[in-house]
Amino acid sequence: MLSQGIAGPRFEKPEEVVEWMGAMQAQDIRAAKWAVGLRIANPSLTAVQEALDTGRILRLHVMRPTWHYIPGRDIKWMTGLSTKGLLSKFRFYAKHFSLTEEDFLRSKPQIEEVLSGQHLTSLEVLEQLHSKGIALDEPIVKMYLSFGEADGTVCSGIEKNGKHTYALTCERIPDAIELSHEEALAELTRRYFRSHGPATLEDFVWWSALSIGEARNAIASLGTEMITERYNDREMLIHASSPGLVGEVDIDEKNVFQFLPPFDEYLISYKNRLDCIKESHTKYAYNNFGIFQSVILHQGRITGNWRKTSKKGVFDTSFFPGCRPAAKKLIEKAIKECVLFHES
Template identity: 30%
Template sequence: MRRLDANQVRDARTRAQGLAGTATTVADAVRQVVGLQAQDVRANRLAVRVRTAGLTAEDVDQACRGRTVVRTWAMRGTLHMLAAEDFGWVNGLLGPYFADKGAPRRRQLGLDKALLEQAMAGLTEIVTEPLTRRDIVERLADRGVRLDPKSQQPPHLFGYAANTGLLCRGPDTEKDEPTYVLVRDWLGEQKPVDEPEALAILAERYLRGHGPATAGDLAMWSGLPITKARAAFDAIGDRIEVVEAAGVEAAVLEQEDLPAAPTRLLGHFDAYLLGYRGRDLAVPEAHRKAVQAGGGFVMPVVLGKGLALGTWRTKAAKNSITVEVEPFEDRKLPDLRNEVSDLGRFLGRQTQLGAPIE
């Protein structure tokens, strides 16, 4: 069995994640890791930046408008950006599971079966163009489906409609307000993929973008039960190499020699920090709370050779942005000037590196 130490595992994972930034389209960057978390639009754009070369934030928005990528509820029941051609098998595999898993909470909110059926029928009739949540809630009320706009009813209804393949996110407004569209109108009719085939696709795509990894990693990342994650790995067992990765048996797939990743400024919720069962290899134990302060909020980090070296934030002025870095006290920061410059290019703003935060 091949043995990889911690540094080799980090190197392999950053390469697999595409953090060398060689993808030339938004869809290619997203496809590399199956999906990028997208509940925070600005963070979603930054996740694309570190995986592409020469693209801008506007290119990400244009890809959404152009329907080469789509945002919908996917892994872990969380909003993700997918390549448009992956929507069918991803939603077909994960959607029913999370729709069923969300049933108790929907019942608590008063979204019973009769109301859901009435709402689904209403959505099919009223969503004839991209509409905001407020627009949809108001139009549903006109058809007798009344939701409390200040409660959790609307987001849980929208999540259910997405999981069942009816709705997905459309283009955001100029103020980054989300809109919603019918999947059949926005992406076309989706061809069903049976579960065994979809699990095999999931395992292969996950390992290509995250390996070395375990079935437990796949279960945590996808939100599926460990039994399904193991079945997914078993489905491609003849293509998997089992290695010892930092003392743990893990799986890898043979793939092209991807380039090494330079120092990166990862945004909130980056896939590199959310793609595994734990962050032990990426985040030093002494600094876990600095990276995840609570509530699932994963901070932007400075990543060097696959290891978090500190956190960072931006401070906006009228005509510029300053990148403020708070290094971990036991970590030396590499030169960040090129990365800061690229961030400014991507955002279309003059950007500068501030003094380290004490």
Template identity: 30%
Template sequence: MTLSENDIRAVRARAQLLDAPAADVLAVTRSVAAIQAQSSPAARLAVRVRSRGLTTSDVDASRAVARTWLMRKTLHLVPAADLRWLNRLFGPRNAQAGQGRRRQLDLTDELCEQALNHLQDLLPGKALTRQEILDGLAGNGIALDAKSQAPAHLLAYAANRGLLCRGPDDGTEPTYVLLYEWITEDDTPDDPHGELARRYLTAYGIATAEDFGAWSGLPLGVCRKAFDALELTPTSNGFALRETDLSASSCPPRLLGAFDTYLLGYRDRDLLLDPAEAKRVNSGGGMIAPTVLVDGRIAGVWYTKRTAKQTKVVIEPFAALTRTAITGLESEVDDYGRFLGEPAVLVS
């Protein structure tokens, strides 16, 4: 089926819930397959823009979702019932891929195994911060430099091995919990690769196996096989699930947070982002700036300036915005302030 670029963007935006917000945190996370969550504030904003009436505390308090290192060795927020099977899918691969870096940090296989044994004694019934974990390990003869990358890589390794996952944030500090205590559900599918591909296409609307590989980090051969097992409709720029409605109207203006999944799901982002503006969004080092979405296309970047009285949301558009787009973004800023519980005003 031949679709225009505007049609493709509309289908993708709808798949991402950017035109029809969900009612709760789980519904958002389930619909978009996974939310990149190495930045907790950014993950909260990913939920805000795809939901209706939620607040930051709603996101933080939800036990229906959980965080661990999954796709591309990066922290993701996923439905709690999916964390175990996703961890079995990505954990061994991530642990193997990180072995060289662990050795550079003097995290030998022997030391890691000793640390994991001690973590099983430290964590039962608790949610500990990184520093509390380091103090506990030091008390057992395993001293790690808190200013180095060794603690982060050790905790990621423990998560990849299925021992722990992220727990609730303690203020701005994340905590870690035993996975088997925190996650009691396990909805393991018969075909994990096929199920992940199905969820990916549900979340990203129209895409290719190469896009799936870029998003997941899985080998291209695995991704193609998973796509081949699905009932797909060929379209412009890729494939859609057979049941996907390929008619959609353009979504309203949106404020996307940093690392938003709308951009991270495709190997080629040219349809969503003008290549001439790409460096303003991705300046390097894996950073993806908060962006302005107009008619399904990235139309600018934004940031905040906080004062004692209010938060200013400063928009830097790539080109002049229409009055309709500005009005829509004013509504977005109002909702952003409501979500955070602080007054917010648009500055452009």
């Protein structure tokens, strides 16, 4: 909880959260904003949206073939680490549309021309291509845009009415940071284990989509920055800069209670999640198809589900079998914080 920024001192700015975490899964647009918001000192949807609109945070496919938030200026080195793996995945997906990477390369100049100086939804890209006499279906345009994300050409733009848009990376982030491959591997590893540790090698491989060899070498390259522990007969790793290791932090764990959104890093960023949820309860939190639910975090454990009702300020909570419901004051505090986030 401390490493993940959920308990203890919180961050001042949304982009600081994302940089600390390395990357945050963000396929659900609304839920991902709350994942960032709950980790800042003064949760504010306006602040998170501004960070996205200005490109300080980007939303794109990186590492695993799903949406993530990443720090805007890190796009070059982060996509550089992901390009090979993502292109391989997207080539496989493209076969369902009888497409190849060569088809994307042929259409790439037209897509770049359409996006030049503009932030467009996938439907708007489709419409502008049609206006130029290029007849494509929307699923194929989305596939081409995914290829563009994978090779670093395309990134997220400013949302339009809550819808994701695309922009050219060279226009959106002209001052992107460049790192060598080795430097990029080391930095991604450092960020993961400082914000997600203690975690295992297998957890890191799952989260980063690196090969196990790359992950091992990256961990080894950090030398004494990495600390190894044993827990439940597993080798756990944590970075030396992780909170709690660099200074005394006082946490009242009994009063830690939080509404976590679907796909929050607290659960999804580990291959083995049984340190924070009982195996018999996992069916209430996620399924075998990669769908994650809104869950309740109480005293470090995932103990229930929550949802916002259609009535303003009204939330439903339910606790898993065998889990004692939290104190009413903790639930009310979590509701208040969530409501304030969406209103500010």
